[in-house]
Amino acid sequence: MSAEQRAQRKCTSCGINIAGLSAASFDCPECGHQxxxxxxxxxxxxxxxxxxxxxxGP
Incomplete structure (x- = not known):
């Protein structure tokens, strides 16, 4: 993952910019969206x- 892609990640729940190793990235169980x-x-x-x-989802 490039630095640009990491900088654009936002939490799907609260909307904050995500940085660090404790964040999770996964595909939507229904449509596969990241x-x-x-x-x-x-x-x-x-x-x-x-x-x-x-x-x-929870």
Whole structure:
């Protein structure tokens, strides 16, 4: 992943810019869109919504 791609990652749950190793990146279970979650939202199990298909998850 390039530095530019890392700089553009935003948490799908809260919208903050993601930096660091504790963030998670994964594909949406419904459509495969790349999603990112920050450490805080992962720990708190905050809901996320895929911007492409509307799938929501914990």
């Amino acid at each position: 999603l990112h979650r920050c450490e805080r939202c992962r720990k708190q199990s905050n809901l996320y919504e895929c911007p492409d298909c509307g799938f929501t």
